[in-house]
Amino acid sequence: MVKIGLIYKQLTQRDIKVLNSIERGMKRYEYVPLELIEKYSKLPETHVVLILSKLHRLKLVKRKTISGYKAYRLTYLGLDMLALNTLVRMNVVEAIGDKLAVGKESEIFRALAPGGKPVAVKFMRIGRTSFHTTRRVREWADNPRLDWYKQAKIAAEREFKATREIYREGGSVPSPIAYNRHAVVTEYVSGVELYRKPEIEDPYTVLLRILETIHIAYVKVGIIHGDLSEYNVLIDISSNTPYIIDWPQYVYKEHPQAEVLLRRDIEYIIRFFRKQYKVEVEINRALKYVRGEDEQIQ
């Protein structure tokens, strides 16, 4: 397993400079010619060559020879290093720890903020797997003209901005702290995924809080999660609090599929609570409440 923190510690500011130069070149090239990397980094040629072989060994860059010339691009790990470096400079992250989870489209790490507060860092990994393996609605990124790292950056920005708005309006999401490039930092929630069927003291109240958060997202922020299920809810058992996570694929309520997605989101959650916790909430009543047509559910 690759330890992101251990790799990051091996990097000097010059290494970061070279990574930055490649990133800059990737706006124009898929693989950035060595000459351009030298020009952007303003480092002597021999140094750049040495640094690039180190970066290659650490799997932070990919190399290709194009008609006799060497050219490089960042890997996701290379982009992780740049995001991490910026988050450290922003005083958002002090140390990065273990991997918490690997999703289809992200990797999540535990980290510490300065002062020791635990945070979660989510690195987006869009474009790594086939689009057909995900059922997400993602027209914003399903654009073959957008490179993988551009899609991942859009995803991070969307997740950060959506959760910031919902959090501001009082919805239950991990409090967002910052984002950079394809990485989003939120408070670390010490919780269990709902699909693991944790023992919940008061499941009815937890379900209501989930529905309230969907309501806030819909009425106050104007968005629908679009991929809600027991996989995207964390339950903090000690405080009986649910957190809705994983927002990058949200759609606006004006979206042509908005109503279908809203109903589906609500159905998944209500069915799960009915089956696992014997809690009864009627789907149409929940829909009316979420849309703001009824003030209460029952």
Ligand SMILES: Nc1ncnc2c1ncn2[C@@H]1O[C@H](COP(=O)(O)OP(=O)(O)O)[C@@H](O)[C@H]1O
């Ligand atoms: N803020 C957080 N605190 C603690 N664990 C988290 C947090 N965010 C995500 N996780 C963990 O990472 C997993 C995947 O997160 P998610 O945002 O759903 O990404 P994916 O797109 O990969 O599904 C979650 O199921 C959870 O275990």
Ligand SMILES: [Mg+2]
């Ligand atoms: Mg998820």
